[in-house]
Amino acid sequence: MSRGNATTSRPRGGLADKRRAILAGALTVFARDGYTRASIDSIAATAGVSTRTIYNHFADKTELFQTVIQESAGRAAAFQVAIIDRHLHKITDLESDLVEFGRALTRPVTSEHAEHFALVRQINAEAGHIPQAVIDVWQETGPLRVRRELAGHLRQWADRGLLHVDDPDRAAVHLLLLISASNPSLPGAVPDDREIDEMVRSGVRAFLHGYLPR
Incomplete structure (x- = not known):
């Protein structure tokens, strides 16, 4: 009986290892080549x-891609949600606390999440060629959760009267856009610490100008 249990347990572990290897390899390839150019x-x-x-x-490339983006987006979202909770759970000075939050959220991507955000850039570049159901899964698991x-x-x-907010979801979008350290006129450029600090500070001030109580 014990030999039978050991025999049946090994394939399960092997299957799990193979699945993890497939997903890791697929993330690397999709992040590098995009959805349409990547091959099995x-x-x-x-x-x-x-x-x-x-x-x-996996039944096909679409199912594999959806699984990859769902798992990758879930990890990235958990990382960003932890930053939100760590910096915003208790507010002592609204502007300075938002600046510190913005710095943490927009600091250069760690190697742990670099492939995910490379994959996101690929999705944005070829969204019209990716099934809408896959886009929806990515949005729900990642950006919408954050x-x-x-x-x-x-x-x-x-x-608490600290802000005047009619639509919290829209206000969240405004804040995220305003503290972004990316420069749309220089795609692919990596901002340095000074540029990040200036973008975050000016973005927070613009946000508060629109949302402080009148």
């Missing part, structure tokens, strides 16, 4: 598995 052959080579193994786990978390804090501050 390239993913298999990167993951160190056969194409047949991939099809044993926005809802931030909106909850803004709603609480409005209830």
Whole structure:
């Protein structure tokens, strides 16, 4: 009996390891090549598995891509939600606390999440070629989760009279856009610490100008 249990447990562990290898390899390839250009052959080579193994786990490239973006977005969102909770759970000075939050949220991406945000850039570049259901899953798992978390804090501050907010979700979008350290006129440029600090400070001031109680 014990030999039978050991025999059946090994394949399960092996299958889980293969699935993790497939997802890691697929994230690398999708982040580099995008959805339309990525091939199952390239993913298999990167993951160190056969194409047949991939099809044993996923019906097609679309299902694999959806799983990759859902899991990757979930990890990135959890990271960003932790930043929101850490910096905004208790407000002592609205402007300075928002600046510190903005700095933490917009600091250069760590290697742990670099592939995810490279994948997001690929999605934005070829959104019209990606099934809408996949886009919806990504949005719900990642950006919308982060926005809802931030909106909850803004709603609480409005209830305390710190802000005048009619629509917390829209206010969260405004804040996230205003503290972004990216420069749309210089796509791909990586801002330095001084540029990030200036963008965050000016963005927070613009946000407060629009949302402080009248």
